[in-house]
Amino acid sequence: MGPLVVPALRQRLPRLKPFHRLQITLQHLSMSKPTDFSAEVLLEKKGCAGVITLNRPKALNALNVSMIRQIYPQLKRWEQDPETFLIIIKGTGGKAFCAGGDIRAITDAGRTGDRLAQDFFREEYILNNAVGTCRKPYVALIDGITMGGGVxxxxxxxxxxxxxxxxxxMPExxxxxxxxxxxxxxxxxxSGKIGYFLALTGFRLKGRDIHRAGIATHFIEAEKVAALEKDLTxxxxxxxxxxxxxxxxYHTKCKLDQEKEFILGEHTDKINSLFSANTMxxxxxxxxxxxxxxxxxxxxTIAKMSPTSLxxxxxQLQEGASLSLQGVLAMEFRLSQACMRGHDFYEGVRAVIIDKDQSPKWKPATLEEVTDEFLDSCFKCLGSGDLKLQ
Known part of the structure; x- marks a missing residue:
């Protein structure tokens, strides 16, 4: 919608009735503009808690830069507020907590050299660090799809x-x-090499297995989430x-899927040995x-992935194993900018997300063609452009 549409409608207000209905229409139009993002995330105080609700259900609550710019300062305010004792984050729509970052916007920005390709990653990682260093108890209700940016x-x-x-x-x-x-x-x-396996293959974990893998701290029935939130507040x-x-x-009372074996249980030894090699x-x-x-x-599965990404x-995981969260995020910002400069990210988004033909044409096309020298350049310090974290 063009920027002139809403002001033009406003000028016609006196001649249009009923006035209230038009007000609602105008409000909706304004919200659909990228400059007004009040509905994309809800920030409320409920009882003792600050509650963040990701509110883009049609986009599976995918995280965009405007949401980040609302969540971060509010998180910091609640962290300082003596009347706020914990922070809860959740998603709306019943399908997703947060299915990832707003990939299309980042792709468009990267192609045109728009600053968003830098700003999104920089501000997202600053928010990730704020979550990781939050001094108040932080509870994420990860009911539904939780991938990429939602993680x-x-x-x-x-x-x-x-x-x-x-x-x-983590299907990146x-x-x-x-x-x-x-x-x-x-x-x-x-545990073991499960993290390496998940990172390289994009394998999906579901339900109780997310707790068994050590990613979730608790597991409850979806129908109990609202009651849990109320009890927390x-x-x-x-x-x-x-x-x-x-x-x-809540976790102890939940018997759902308790008798099911961990989906990776029988393969754990294989994963630990097969994914322990030092090279791809x-x-x-x-x-x-x-x-x-x-x-x-x-x-x-691996044969379909970008050799460069692999x-x-x-x-990234080998180096990250001995770094602080701040050190990892600084490293990952360098890698994000290397991806923005490269070929595979744009080709991957085109093939998998836009055209959905599932057959990206990677460059380089083989693991052997991805040289150590090229990898070194991706991990190289960006000087004044580096991500600085507290």
Whole structure:
């Protein structure tokens, strides 16, 4: 909608009736403009808690820069407010907590050299760090799809509550990116090589398995989420321990899918050995030599991913394993800008998200063609352009 449309409608207000209906229409038009984003995220005080609600259900609550610019300052205000004792973040619509970042906007910006391709990643990672360093108990109700940017809004906080509707994945290698938003920090810390497996293959975990993998701290029935939120907001001056006790009580009572085996349980030993190679070529060789149905399936998946992204991701996790969250996010900002300068991200988004033909033409096309020198350039300090975090 052009910028002149809404003012032009306003000029005609006196001649149009009923006035109230037009006011509502105008409000809707204004909200649909990128300059007015009041409805995309709701920030409310409920009882003892500050509640962040991601409110783009049609876009599966995908995170855009305007949402980041509303959430960050409010999070900081609540952190300082003596009357706010905890922070809750959730999504609307019943399908997703947050399905990721607003990839299309970033793609368009990157192609045209727009600053958004820098600003989005910089401000998103600053928000991820604010979640990770928040001094108040931070509870993410990750009911529904939780991927990419949604992981960054939840996984670094104190508590992540999954339900049977939760779907977790870091599928970025399929679109020429890497598992960012601090993926280099939390993925290597998962048991064995599970984090490496999730990062390189984009494997999806569902429901209770997200808790079993160590990503969620608690698991409850989706139908109990509203009651849990109400109980959290009604706590009197709660400490982190009070919040933990309440979440533990809900988790303990939940028997749903308790008898089901962890989906990766029978493959854990294989994952730990096959994904322990120091190079991507070594991992591929391990999978080929193993030859089991599980190994061949992972080989088939990896073959579809961007070779550049695979090598970048493996090194990201290897280096991230010994870095602080701030160190990882600074590294990932450098990598994000390398992806914005490259070919694969735009090609991946075109093939997987826009045209949906699922057959990106990666450049370089093979792992062997992605040189160490090129990777070094992706990890190189950006000087004054580097991400600076407290």
């Amino acid at each position: 960054g809004l939840s996984v670094h906080g104190h508590f992540r509550v999954a339900t049977e509707k939760t779907v977790f994945a 290698t399929a679109i020429g990116l890497f598992p960012d938003v601090g993926g280099g920090y939390f993925l290597p810390k998962l 009604e706590l009197k001056s709660p400490s982190k321990e009070n919040v933990a006790n309440l979440l533990d009580a 070529e070594g991992i591929v060789q391990n999978l080929k030599q193993d030859g089991s149905p599980f190994a061949l399936k992972q080989l088939e 090598k970048m991701t493996l090194r």
